[in-house]
Amino acid sequence: MFERFAIFYTATGPLADFGAAWLGWDNAAGRVVAHPDIAGIDVAQVTATPRKYGLHATMKAPFRLSADxxxxxxxxxVADFATRHAAVDIGPLALGHDHGFVALRPVAPPAALHDLERAIVTELDAHRAPLTPADIARRRKAPLTRRQDQQMLDWGYPYIFDDFHLHLTLSGPLPDVQAARVVAGLQPLVAPLIAAPCTIDAVTLMGQDGGGMFHQIHRYPLTG
Known part of the structure; x- marks a missing residue:
């Protein structure tokens, strides 16, 4: 049924409901959701790039399954992994425009978050098929550092370990002026949803269907 798999953090409750409507895709229910009307913002255009993922934070990037x-x-x-690793309190989230796109990001990500990401990337890598030459060429269209390029070759994705920065993506690439307008429009909607500190309390196994959309297969609570 699924062509690729991934390990994401997915929110629940009101934040998940907001993200599904904003992006137009509910990855838990596997259905399209109507966008909200926000004056001065073409929500469909702003969210076109990240829509297929739904609201998420990448922990292990999409991959094809290995032959084994x-x-x-x-x-x-993934179920076994979740029993061996504990939830991580990452503190408050903030809405902002960084690295070219709008997202929710931890204000001060703790070392435990990076430890969890490293464990997910490395401990589950035996299930990932090697990148194809086309995959490698596509990744190299972005300006990668030497370290990022080697990480891409070794682990299938360049932005891991010291280059990992957790974010819940809310837009595609945006110029500064448009991004400022989006942040201003989103701030009153998002503020009450991120008032409490965020906890990475589970990891979610995702599957990408033939149309490119990602679905939650199962959300595994971190109970280690």
Whole structure:
């Protein structure tokens, strides 16, 4: 059913409901959601790039399954991982425009968050098929550092480990003026949703369907 898989953090409750409407895709229910009307913002245009993922933070980027793995084996591995690792309190989130796109990001991400990301990337990597030459060429269209390029070759994705910065993406690439307008429009909607500190309390196994859309297969609470 799914062509690729990924490990994401996915929110629940009001924040998840907001993200589904804003992006236009509910990855838990696997359905299209109507965008909100926000004066002066073309929400469909702003969210076109990240829509297929739904509201999420990438922990292990999308990958094809290795020849030695399979959907059921991957599910068992993620379930086992979740029993061995604890939830991580990452503190408050802030809305902002950084690295070219609007997102919710931790104000002061703790070292434990980076430890969790490193564990997800490395411990589940046996289930990832090697990148194809086309995958590598596509990644190299972006300006990668030498370290990022090697991480891409070794682990399938360049922005990991010291280059990992957790974010819940809310837009595609935007120029500064447009991004400022989007942040201003979103701030009153988002503020009450991120008033409390955020906890990475689970990891979610995702599947990408033939149309490119990502679906939640299962959300595994971190109970270690």
């Amino acid at each position: 793995s399979g959907p059921a084996r991957l599910q068992r591995a």
